Structure formats: C-alpha cells, structure tokens
Amino acid sequence: MPTALSSTDARSRARSEFAWWRPVRDVGYLLQFRAAAVRRRSAFRWSALLLLLITAAVAIVPAYVPAEDDRRLEIAVLMPTAMAGIFAISIISAIASGGGRELISREQGVAFPVSPTTDHLGALLLAPLNIAWLIQAWVLLGASAYGALPARLITAQTVILLWLALATAAAQVIAWVVEAIRRRPHGIVAMRFVLVAIAGVALWIQLTGRTTETLDRIPTLSLWIAGIGGFELGWFSAVLLELVLLFCMVVLGAIPAILAARRLPHDELRAETDTHTPRPMPWTDLSALLRIDRASVWRAVPMRRGMAVLAIGPGLVAVVGGLPWSSVTVLPGLVVSGGALLFGVNAWCLDGRGLLWRENLPVAPGTVFTVRALVIAEFLAIASLVTILLASIRAGAPTTAELTALACTLIVVTLQVVGASMRWSDQRPYAVDLRSARATPAPPVMMVGYSARLALSTTFTGLLFSGLSRVPDPTVSLLVAVPCLAWSTVRLLRSRRRWIDPAERARIVTTVAA
Template identity: 50%
Template structure:
C-alpha cells in the first residue's frame, strides 16, 4: 500500500490551518469575515427567546436616538452657559472615551469572545476572526454604551441642531476609531503580558502610567497635555460644516480605523501564539493546605473566596473597576455629593464579572459540591457573603481614592456614603443571586475574556443594575446635603428591607432540590 503520492500522481492540495496566513493578506481577511458572519449566526441561533432579543435591540435603538436628539431639544442647547462649557470640554470627553475603551479592553484581555476558547479547540478560528469578533462584541457592554451615549448627547447639547450631521458624524467615526484603537492597544498589551516576565512589565508600566497621570494633575500640566491632543482639530473641523477640513477629518478617521483593524489583527496573531501565562499559572500553581475551619459554613466561604480571587478575569476586572473611577474622581477633585454616585457603579460592574451567574464559577466541580453533606442554605449564604466581600472591597478602594482630594465630609455626607455602600452592596447581591438561580448559564470563566452570560443577556443585566444603583445613589446624594445624618440612616432601612426580602425568597428557591438540580446541571454542562 503506497504511503505517499508517486511521481505520476497529483500532489494533494495543502490546506492552511486557521491563522497561518498573514493577518493583512486578502485571503485571510476574506476568510475571517466569512467566519465571523457564521459565528454571529451561530450566536443568534442559540438565543433562548428571540422575541426578547428583538425587543431589546429596538429599545437600544430607541434609547440611542433619544440620547442624540434629546439633548438638542433641552433648554439652552447650542447656546451660552452650560452648553458652551460642554462645548469646550468636548475634546477632553473624546480623550476620556478613548482611555476608558483602552482600559476596558486591556482588563478583558483584548475584548469579549465571540467563540469561547474551549469551543475553539475543536472549531479552530483564525486570530483575525477573534479580533473582528472582539470588535463587534465591544459595544455590547453597558460601560461602552453609556460613554457613547454621553459623548453623542454632549455633542448635540453643546452645538444644538447645527451638530447634525457634520459634527455628529465626526463623533460617530471617532467612537468607531477609538474602539478599534482600544483593541490594538489591548491585544498588544496581551502579547507583552504573555512573554517571559511580561506580567511584571505590564503591571509596572500600569503603575508608572498612573503615577505619571497623577503627577500631571497635581502639577497642573494635565490640561496642557489634553489641549495638545488632536481631538480639538476634529471638533473644529466639525464646526465648519461641509468643507475641506471636514472631509479631511472624515478621511483621517476612516484611515485610522482601517489601519487599526489591520494592526489589531497583527497584535492578536502575536498574542494567541503565546501561552496565557496568567491562566496557566493559576491552574498549575500549588497551594499549601491550611488548617480546616471550625464549621462547614467557613469551609464553603474559603472555597468560594479562593475560586473568586484566583480567577484571572476577576482580578483584572476588579483592578479596573476599583481603581479607575477612584482615579478619575481624584483627578477631577469631586465633591462628596458626587462621590456618592461612584459606589453604585462599581458594585454593578463587580457583579457583572461573575455575580449574575454566581454558580458558574464551580463549573464541573458543581456536581461534586452538590454531593457534599451540607445544608443548601449554607451554600447560598456563603456564596452571597463572598460576593458581598468582593463588592465592598471594590467600593471602599474607589471611595478611598476619591476622598484624597475631597476634604473632610460633613456628618450627613459621611452617613450618606456609608449607608449607600451598604445599600448598593445588598441591593446588587440580592439581584445577582436571584438571576443566578433563575437564569443559569454554562460558561467557562477560566479565560480572561469570558463573561458569565451571553452578550445580549449581559446588556440587559448591565442596564438593570446601572439604573437601580444610579437612582439609589441619586437619592442618597440629595440627602447628603438636604437632610441631617439621622434621616440619611433611616432612609437606608427601606432599601435594605426590600433587598433582603428578595434575597431570602430567592434563597428558598435554591433550597428546593429540583430548582437546585437545574442550576447545578446547567453550569456543569
């Protein structure tokens, strides 16, 4: 039996594996676009309730339209006063959007996964496809959406109806270009992180950059640096209407986006060819056994605490969530009535890292944990306790950084910040645990880019958490200057009672054997 083609036989066609071609090769780009289209159709086919998704998309389009048109109809839009001040800050807002996009992408290791790494083993896709998927999934993030809404709304409020369509088109293209640039930086950082000593290099560079920005702010040079950023020229070009400057700005943004797409693919190729050091280090590291706790509940708390703090996406996300808003508040010298808004946003973001599908961290180990002879309510309270620790830790870091330049708070302000941190923590834990029981998902959270639920579901969770915590924060922010501190404390009691009652009801669902079996078998699938 011949084992190789003879000289008279035609040589078989050699098929390249996914990603073997250069990221800028036309064949690679065509294949990546086709694969991305197939993956999107696959994602759409796995939706449990398509009608709800269609409704969500219509709602998203409606809210985006309202965010753009609504500020233009507001009193004072396009005039002097607040509108003029907003106009002066537009270039800075554009820089801020770019910075937040880069930070979010770096924290998630380049972006969100269109296809999980576990599934990509049997269905290999090229790094270019992974890069395109990350770009398409980036807007399905409530942080990105809110920032984009804010930037578009600030544009129409600052310039009124004259912003349509010239200045507004520049802002839309800037949002696209900034998202693409964020992915380039994120994939590049991920490629460095996966090299030898790359983790130390990335962490040292991050600390050095934070110290440098802090020095610029303290020394009073930050405004000078921001004025030198080319975003000012983009805003000026948009003010001139249809002109050579506007055409040049549009062409420049399109060119930046095209170059970023290619560079992002190249950086993604460089990243995926290297070992994921953070994830591998956690999975291969040996941990010394510690004395057994005195009660089963403490054993469960220790297991849950280790599963959270040893997970790479948890640590990275926590760093961005806790430090980012605190540094922004520090740089802006926010007053205490504005700092009160921050803990709610931080708690919402912390729950989105894993809390909305809290039992997914067990994975296949959930079957083993369910076989342990412990009270199901102990499992429920232990998981809730660890999540509360997680959210409190992030909120306290943010408040500490923000307080460094806020001065001494009054008694009402101190009571408001303490009560709000407690209220939003209980509020978010209650909501997250309810969703974890009612809508479990099978996900692999070992990857730094994984999310605890499908992207469309995450958008809904993000919106609900952001809305509830923001409204609660506004109530306490108003009370911090309009009411004495005993009233502020009493104001927290109804919020706590409502959240605790909902948490207890969800716990009773968890204690039901059939409902618990559905959750465990789903997350272990």
C-alpha cells in the same frame, strides 16, 4: 473519487480562496452560531430595536432643545476632552479583558478553527455590547447634538460616530499589544511599571496645573472643529482621515492578536498549575464552604483584574478630580454594579462541573446559598472600600452626616446588588468557563440588560444618599436605609427559597455543569 484536502495543501488553498477574507467570513459563521443559541429571539429583536431607537433619539433630540448660546458653547468646548475620555476608557476596558471579549468561548472554540484574526474581529463587534461603552457613546452623541446647531447636526454626528469606531478599534490594538507583552517573559512586571509611570505622569500634570494646557493639545480638537464646520473641505478631510485610520486600526490589530495567541497567558497558566499547601480542616460546614468559594473567586484571573480596575480606577478619578464627600457617595454604587458583572449575575458559573460534586456534599442547600451570597458581598464591599479609601485622600474630613450617608450607601447597594445577582443566577443560569480573562458570565446581550438594570438602580440609590449627605441630621440617612435594606432582604430570601427547592436546584446544577 473526491478526497478531502490534506493539511499540506492548506497554503495553496488559502491563496486560491482569498485567505484575507476568511476571518470576515468566519465571524459571520460565529455570529450565526451565537444567534442560534439565543433563548428568547423576540425579546432579543425588541431589545436591539430599543437600543437603536435610544441611540437615534440621543443623537437627534438634544439639537432641537431650546437653550442659550452660552450653554451650547460650553458643551462644544468640552467635546474634544470628552472624545479623548472615551478613548482612554476604551483602552482600560480592553486591557482589563485581555484584548476584548470572546465571540466564542475557549471550550467551544476547540471544535472550531478560530484564527486570531477572527477572534480580533469578533472582539471588535462585541465592544459596543457593554453598558459602560453604550452610556459613554450616548453621552458623547447627546453632547455633540446639544453643542452643535441643527444645521450642523449631520456633519457633527458623522465625525463623532466615526470617532467612536476609531477609538474602539485603536483601543483594542493597544490592548492586544499589552497582552502580547504580558505573555512574554517578565512581561507582567514590565507592564506594571508602565502603568505606574502613566498614572504618575497624569497625577503630575494635574498637580502642576497643566491640565488645561495638555487638553488644548489633544488631536480631537481639530476633528470636532471640522465636524461643526459644515460640509466644507475640512469636514471631508476629517471624515476621510477617520475612515483610513479606522481601516488601518482594524487591520493592524490582527498583528498583535496573532503574537499574543502564540504564547500562553501567564496569569491563567499560573492559576491552573499552582500548588497550594493544605490548611487545617475547618470546624464547621460554613467555614469550609467559605474557604472553597473565596478560593474560586480570588484565584480566578478575571476576578483579580476586574477588582483592580473597579477599585483603583474610580478612586484615581476621585483623587485627580478632588471629589467632595457628597460626590464620593455615588462611587460605591458604580463599583458594586460593575463588580457584580464579573461573576455575580451568574454566581454558580464559577463552580462549573464542580457544582455536581458540590451537590454531593453533606451540606444543607441553604448553607450553600448563604455562603455564595456572603462571598459576593465580601468581594463587592472590598472593592468599594478601596475606592473610598483612595477618594478620601483629597476629600478632606467628612462630617457625621456625610459619613453616615456613605456607610448607608455602601450597605444598601451591596445588599441590593447581591439580591439581584442571586435572583438572576437562579432564574437564568448559564454554562460559562471563567478561566479565561476574556470570558463573561452571561451572553453579551444579557450582559447589556444586567448592567443597565444594575447601573440604573445603584446610581439612583447613590444619588439619593448623596442628597441626604447634605442634610445636617444623619438620622435621616438611617431612616431611609432601613426600608431599602428590608426590601432587598425579602428579595434575597425569596431567591434562597427558590434555590432550596430540589427541582429548581437540579435545573440550575444541570445547566451550569453542561
């Protein structure tokens, strides 16, 4: 009579079944599990095909665009810096998410024996499903095709594609190391000192005029030279080096991932075990709901980390680059669109099962919707204001037209994104546990679509008001802002009517609380 394998025989069974291959096999199972949960499979296939076609077009078409040799040379000279830039941004993104995005949520992972190595490999596969990563990859591939001649296109793009994979894998290794350190005693304080020191060094390099000297020493220069050199020995050596380093980074990332998995994250543990002193009872339903929603947002670990990255990151870039006020006008749109992706696109997911309790409160449904929209707008506005304050350090004194355009941009993009977020939250709710710093409010594929639409609309709005900031009369910005605000308000009110409908609200509540 056959019997099941006992836990004491796991070691011998692992040896006989090639334990090193098990994480790869488990990732395949998890991908099948996630694919089975896709609601509209035909739309998913068309979206994947569209992304592949866009990537292929970006990587090929710019090489055949007529251009002067001097212009191509300028782009080619900037390529090593761009390669280093995407590596830095990949590191920041992976650290902010605590090692990378989850292939399977923590609650679902309870029923599946997901090892840290499997988690590490799954996070690597999800890294490209990020609109920020995709846009940067497209820009890098397009610049590479434009800077290289058509005869060198294959060799150059091979080096760039391998570099994108290598930079993503190396960034995740660094992120896992940081997360393992953060989970040790006093690890959070130690990492804050390290981040402040790195920011200080970068600022010192920029202020002392050594930026060009530092960029000339970037190792990516030799890789780019080998890529545009054609099928020569240097190219084969560069490709082989990237492949070896890529394999080493993928394997090496499992070590800090295992070390991090052995300890509980301090931030999440503190958020779940902290005690809070009760405050006096609020006077109105509106103030009571505001207090609840603010606490659910500001006490969540992903919200605090995301706020820090979104608010401080673009602001530091503006300080180092010395952006003028006409360029600063574009920043609020980027910050607001990124902030909505933290929870706004699925705004009711923060309640989880608590949304059932919220529905039993003697409060009007319209008040609940209004409070949630106000909290999202408050969160996005604070992040944008921090970015603007940092950017103002070196931007100088703004003119009346520039200040008016900046204020109009902030108000318009905030209302625009809040309206879109509440609309998507009503149309496509998801049951998500946002207690983990690595969680996302929607499936990865949906997040790509949300981020693409938000980035497109907010960037267009920012560029529009950036141009209007150069108009001497500030009234022009106000006149353009009025119809934009009216349109966003109408769409927000439509979403509010949908939420007030009992049948629609029941569908949202049962989905989120599932």
